[in-house]
Amino acid sequence: MQKITLNVYRFDPDLDQEPYWKSYELPGREGVTVLEVLFEVLEHHDGSLAFRYSCREAICGACAMYINGSHRLACKTQVSHLGRVLWVSPLPHMRVIKDLVVDMDPFFEKYKLIKPYLLSNSKPPEKERYQSPDERRYIDEMISCILCGSCYSSCPSVWTGEHYLGPAALMWAYRFTADGRDEGDAERLNLTAQEGGLWRCHTIFNCTEACPKNINLTHSIQQLKKKAAARVLGGK
Amino acid sequence: MYRPKQLKENADLSLRNIPVGMWGWILQRITGLLLVFYLMLHILVVSVAMWGGQESFDRWMHGLHNPVLLTLELGLILTVIYHALNGLRIVLFDLGYGIRAQRQVFAAVMVLTALIFGYSLYVIVPYIY
Amino acid sequence: MNGMKGVWAWLGQRVSGVVLVFLLGIHLWVLHFVDPGAGVVFQGVAIRLRSVFFIVVDLALLAFSLYHGLNGLRTVILDYSISEKAARKLTWVLTAVGVAAFVYGALGLMAFLSV
Ligand code: HEM
Numbered sequence: 411m412q413k414i415t416l417n418v419y420r421f422d423p424d425l426d427q428e429p430y431w432k433s434y435e436l437p438g439r440e441g442v443t444v445l446e447v448l449f450e451v452l453e454h455h456d457g458s459l460a461f462r463y464s465c466r467e468a469i470c471g472a473c474a475m476y477i478n479g480s481h482r483l484a485c486k487t488q489v490s491h492l493g494r495v496l497w498v499s500p501l502p503h504m505r506v507i508k509d510l511v512v513d514m515d516p517f518f519e520k521y522k523l524i525k526p527y528l529l530s531n532s533k534p535p536e537k538e539r540y541q542s543p544d545e546r547r548y549i550d551e552m553i554s555c556i557l558c559g560s561c562y563s564s565c566p567s568v569w570t571g572e573h574y575l576g577p578a579a580l581m582w583a584y585r586f587t588a589d590g591r592d593e594g595d596a597e598r599l600n601l602t603a604q605e606g607g608l609w610r611c612h613t614i615f616n617c618t619e620a621c622p623k624n625i626n627l628t629h630s631i632q633q634l635k636k637k638a639a640a641r642v643l644g645g646k
Numbered sequence: 647m648y649r650p651k652q653l654k655e656n657a658d659l660s661l662r663n664i665p666v667g668m669w670g671w672i673l674q675r676i677t678g679l680l681l682v683f684y685l686m687l688h689i690l691v692v693s694v695a696m697w698g699g700q701e702s703f704d705r706w707m708h709g710l711h712n713p714v715l716l717t718l719e720l721g722l723i724l725t726v727i728y729h730a731l732n733g734l735r736i737v738l739f740d741l742g743y744g745i746r747a748q749r750q751v752f753a754a755v756m757v758l759t760a761l762i763f764g765y766s767l768y769v770i771v772p773y774i775y
Numbered sequence: 776m777n778g779m780k781g782v783w784a785w786l787g788q789r790v791s792g793v794v795l796v797f798l799l800g801i802h803l804w805v806l807h808f809v810d811p812g813a814g815v816v817f818q819g820v821a822i823r824l825r826s827v828f829f830i831v832v833d834l835a836l837l838a839f840s841l842y843h844g845l846n847g848l849r850t851v852i853l854d855y856s857i858s859e860k861a862a863r864k865l866t867w868v869l870t871a872v873g874v875a876a877f878v879y880g881a882l883g884l885m886a887f888l889s890v
Binding site (some may be wrong): 418499502503506543566612613615616618619626628629632633635 | 656666674687
């Protein structure tokens with residue numbers, strides 16, 4: 411099989427003045443993924459290359475990177491789909507800690523802010539808080555989110571809005587308000603429908619384009635806007 | 647540590663990687679700001695009638711009636727057409743329609759913009775040159 | 776928590792935008808498409824403004840475009856993470872600019888009624 415040329419973004423703040431691209435010529439193999447190519451470098455060329463990964467099956471969200479001009483999960487990206495030349499860099503617009511590892515703290519702080527769990531103030535019923543199969547199906551798409559940060563990295567409102575919640579947090583806020591078992595609508599809308607929050611979304615669709623799980627985040631955020639508007643117009 | 651150079655390097659602002667939805671937004675922003683600037687100029691120019699009456703107004707209008715400014719005015723019409731149609735596209739999304747077909751909706755906006763602008767050229771151009 | 780305040784600016788931008796399609800449509804149609812060769816002259820504007828319809832259209836166009844344009848400008852500036860205090864100041868400044876421009880523009884239009 412043909413050789414692969416990997417160009418990878420390298421930056422160690424302790425040693426390097428500036429980031430730089432480093433090229434590696436690596437053996438190709440049928441079915442090889444970008445993550446495996448990075449392992450190849452780690453094991454045979456340069457043990458200092460830093461990147462995050464865990465599950466290797468697109469369910470943990472750790473290996474989101476910027477690969478050949480798109481946000482992708484390294485573990486589920488087939489090299490053969492991209493040609494023989496790879497350009498791999500950390501999630502754009504995020505602070506680089508080392509090489510492909512970025513600072514995810516702001517992302518998770520904002521996620522926590524919207525209270526990503528079921529809220530209730532009523533007494534629990536005898537058996538369970540019921541959710542019908544239809545209600546469950548409605549949130550299927552949203553709960554496939556693995557919090558990889560691709561949408562957050564792609565959003566122009568995040569780039570300039572230091573406190574802007576970002577696509578993932580807003581999508582999760584809607585995911586809970588759309589859940590029949592949740593009673594936190596008022597609380598979550600108050601948290602999100604602020605000048606610095608929901609209204610900084612300008613339906614740019616970068617988040618939807620970036621999502622490696624093909625979630626239409628814009629759709630969820632638009633629904634949340636409608637909910638907020640309906641609430642205010644309804645006099646609540 | 648904050649390193650501007652580092653942020654720029656991994657920012658990816660290359661035009662090639664800007665998706666259609668982002669083009670729509672960038673253009674909406676630029677056209678909107680241009681229109682605000684033009685609106686202010688427009689209010690000022692029309693107000694010469696208040697200061698100098700009919701004679702002054704007609705002198706100004708005559709002075710502005712030249713091929714260069716009229717060509718710029720065509721640009722203004724294009725700006726309005728795009729901003730209005732893309733604005734309607736956004737209102738459509740806000741009402742909950744077309745979100746899952748956003749690429750097609752944007753293509754429709756561009757085609758309509760071209761058609762209406764083409765018609766404007768057809769009507770106005772013969773009178774300019 | 777200041778209870779979902781941003782809703783109004785957002786709604787206002789959509790509503791004023793849709794209203795502007797009609798107002799600006801009439802404005803551009805009458806001035807550039809009906810008789811493109813005529814140019815804009817004082818007499819023409821004065822005659823048009825004798826009808827209540829055009830006075831209403833022109834004043835509404837002035838008001839809606841100022842509101843929509845300045846509210847849009849506010850949106851753009853708010854995108855750059857300014858403090859809440861600065862945002863309040865900005866709202867006041869833009870409101871003042873809008874009101875002043877409306878009064879000035881309306882007076883400018885009234886000059887055409889004096890003949
Ligand atoms: C003709 C009909 C018009 C329609 C349908 C329309 C529609 C819209 C909409 C829906 C937005 C919101 C965009 C967003 O949230 O991302 C917007 C933004 C804006 N509009 Fe208009 N508009 C119109 C005319 C005008 C005019 C005449 C002006 C100038 C006075 C103007 C200036 C702006 C500005 C400055 C923005 C903010 C841009 C931004 O947020 O990126 N618009 N317009």
